[in-house]
Amino acid sequence: MEGSIARKRPLRRAPHATRDPERTRAAILQAATREITSKGLNGARVDTIAAGAGVNKRMIYHYFGDKEGLYLAVLEATYASIRSAELGLNLSDLDPVEAMKKLVLFTWHYFLDHPEFLGLLATENLHHATYLKRSKRIRHLHTPLIGIISGLLERGAKEKVFRRGVDPVELYISIAALGFFYLSNRHTLSTVFGNELCAPERLKSRGRHIVEVVLGYLRP
Amino acid sequence: MEGSIARKRPLRRAPHATRDPERTRAAILQAATREITSKGLNGARVDTIAAGAGVNKRMIYHYFGDKEGLYLAVLEATYASIRSAELGLNLSDLDPVEAMKKLVLFTWHYFLDHPEFLGLLATENLHHATYLKRSKRIRHLHTPLIGIISGLLERGAKEKVFRRGVDPVELYISIAALGFFYLSNRHTLSTVFGNELCAPERLKSRGRHIVEVVLGYLRP
Amino acid sequence: MEGSIARKRPLRRAPHATRDPERTRAAILQAATREITSKGLNGARVDTIAAGAGVNKRMIYHYFGDKEGLYLAVLEATYASIRSAELGLNLSDLDPVEAMKKLVLFTWHYFLDHPEFLGLLATENLHHATYLKRSKRIRHLHTPLIGIISGLLERGAKEKVFRRGVDPVELYISIAALGFFYLSNRHTLSTVFGNELCAPERLKSRGRHIVEVVLGYLRP
Amino acid sequence: MEGSIARKRPLRRAPHATRDPERTRAAILQAATREITSKGLNGARVDTIAAGAGVNKRMIYHYFGDKEGLYLAVLEATYASIRSAELGLNLSDLDPVEAMKKLVLFTWHYFLDHPEFLGLLATENLHHATYLKRSKRIRHLHTPLIGIISGLLERGAKEKVFRRGVDPVELYISIAALGFFYLSNRHTLSTVFGNELCAPERLKSRGRHIVEVVLGYLRP
């Protein structure tokens, strides 16, 4: 017993789990998304994520290297989601006004249904988009969207239903802004303007308001 | 052994330093604002704040109790700033369109000039406005702008330069949104849409764009 | 939802691989020797050894019990190597001076060609030779060189080419020391005395120096 | 009570200690030297060092940044010790043979009295002298020593008591080697040659042996 310098590490039995790497990875990613988007990167706890995913903490490091790697994976997965959702819109089939309405409402509802996307963007901007800049996969995913809006604006101008000279990037940012800000800042806003801001009917009317603002502005 | 008797411990400096409570407090508050609004509550470091203020860490606890107390003070001071700025607007003297334009640009420039306000709102919303709700001073400090906007919209409608049926709260939120989102999300946006988003001339044109959107929408 | 049914989990590969116990064991031992002798017992990583051997980590535990067992195996194999090399010397055929020269150069070149032996001794001494003492196989495996050196010294003294009263153990330790220290400490030494210490020609001249020191000292 | 998102960290009272930064730093350094030189960098435990120094673990990071910083400090302090000891030798006052004898015995006794120096060099060489190379302070401390030996050899050659053509660097390495190896490898050596290697009288005779080897070799 004595004389042994390097004490062996005692090990208990291991109450193992999934044995399905894809599921384990996905479970971690999902739990991490919840935790990180609601508490920020600094506020998120690796232990909480592991517990939420029902896996051993060690697995997080096995699959994602470290906390930052996990965050990057969450970032990429979340961005990939919204981009792939946008692909199903098929706006070129509709007349410009209807198409624009559809785009505006899609954006609003996407934000509404994916609060994690809002939280993640807030976190990422707090970090000056350091991680987003690191990911080359995401960088050029937005150009097709701008192309679509550009085409829409041209068609609308030709058909005299839209004003001329509208910058598609500014417009897209405005469309996003009108929904994003309302939702991302709902806690401070409802402190000032009352809790009804988050009531379902109020959210519906906010959607209509955004459509009105955008289409009202675009009138020639 | 001998010869080193004198070098026991460094001569104690008299604890003089600032001795100006007001300045110390203000210095801490300023440093805290910088640190907290740029890194979030969790990301902010008490050491960094103390160093930035050029004061001893202990002073923070002396003046503000703890980190949360300091955060609350930052929150209150920052909110007080924007409210007092809003008081100097005097919109009732102008015709509705000019007044609305002035209001929109004031909001845009306020955000532009006070990035700490943006960061603070992002942080506070991440925390579900817990601290804002806790502060009795701020809680019922409604922005006076809603009343002003209401009056403006009525005047404009009467003069047939604004459309009818516009909700002043929704409109105010939209005005804020169009500027806030652009600036608070400038890091992710410029990663995706290009760095020129932050160039001075581009910021100016964003201001014009916001005015156009709001006034375009308000046209009857 | 449909369309992704087939992609549940990756097809399980049949567990064939090596299936050659001897080769697996040898591969592990070789990789372990590299890793442990270059990083020490504490610095060596089981994962790295498994990867280096191209085998599954589990195999290490199958063949060697645990990390310490593996280390002991490395220790025994490495010691066995040098002892078997010493057997091929046949010094009794040569005249004392030539024999001594051959012995000195053999030792120097053995260290030069087997850096793993140096690293292992350093590690083992850091651990107070705990493992060496534990190994019954090595424990009483005295180096045969002492007897040979003894004989050599007697012959040399009788032929008046060596001084009298030389302790063979001290001499052997000195012969080893002159080579071992130069090589085991080459990193700190070359930091202090310049990198040329490790140049091939310099190593050759070090060999000559050691011969000169030993034979110079032995002169009557 | 509820509604507070960020739980305050409970703090016990602090059974503080020295309040003397120099002593605290020194205590850490001393404990670290013991722990690191006897277990290596990887084997050393920060907790053990803190306990050994009787300080809070946090202090280590306060004073030395991290474990590597602490190691570097140990390295520098240990090297500084031997160099400053060498300065007191005043070899140029003695005749060459006596001076050489004094140098050899000094080196031997220094190693004997400072086992931490041996352990540290072993550790540092295991790490390929990465840390030593980083420290610019240490790098050129050896040239004066070589200069002294060079002068000694010249004087001795002129007085016909030393042979000609001896390289001072090789000689110094040999002097160090003869003592260093005996002590650093005493655990494995005494396993093979018996425990009497470490007996006081045996250590004394080893010192005489080294002197004999060096002076014997240097004879013209």
Added chain:
DNA sequence: CATGAATGAGATTTCATTCAT
């Protein structure tokens, strides 16, 4: 015999906060 996902223990490091002066 072989695989590799999973694990528990413990390592290093961070940080808000308090104490002696």
Added chain:
DNA sequence: TATGAATGAAATCTCATTCAT
């Protein structure tokens, strides 16, 4: 009022080892 050394709690991360297949 002011200092800064010191602290406890908890965070992130590492690693030898084991289990289901």
